[in-house]
Amino acid sequence: MKPIEKLIEAFKKFPSVGPKQAERFTMYIMRADISEIKSLIDAITDLKNTIKLCSKCNNYTDSEICDICLDEKRDKNFLCVVETPFDIVAIEKTKIYNGLYFVLGSYIIPHSSNNEFFSRFEMLKNRLKNEKIKELIIALNTTTEGQTTSLYLKNNLSGYVEKITRIAFGVPLGADIDYMDEYTLGWALKGRSEM
Secondary structure (H helix, E strand, O other): OOHHHHHHHHHHOOOOOOHHHHHHHHHHHHHOOHHHHHHHHHHHHHHHHHOEEOOOOOOEEOOOOOHHHHOOOOOOOEEEEEOOHHHHHHHHHHOOOOOEEEEOOOOOOOOOOOHHHHHHHHHHHHHHHHOOOOEEEEOOOOOHHHHHHHHHHHHHHHHHOOEEEEOOOOOOOOOOHHHOOHHHHHHHHHOOOOO
């Protein structure tokens, strides 16, 4: 494979990057100054060499414990379980939640022998045993895998925390109800809150 084709194929492996976008990235690289390319390569190498998982919550960090876990201003009564560190970024952008996080990393299915899931589940259970967390907030996707994992967490962790909640799902802001499918509307009704 020729160098240009090889780079296009490499870019196509990125999430949401199709053939045309991969070609644009490649053409940008071709036109860029060598110092700019070196800077990009150094940034990627530095990222891969320095970023690791927080020993407390599994978030990305460049130290043993991430900034969120170290932040004394965070409300330590709440622990939000997410699938990936990128879910933390999305929740943080809301500027509404000020508790702690735990990154599960995977779901219980499709593999019941999922070692990563069970080791992280034990880590989560130990956190609930050893910290005074009052509410565990489950913020997993509404896929079959996410739903199954949420139920597993609820059934197996309810003895370690006062309250387990699930983030509400349903009608997005600005949407018309008559355009919603019954599944989404059903979740919106179940997740309703007092006004």
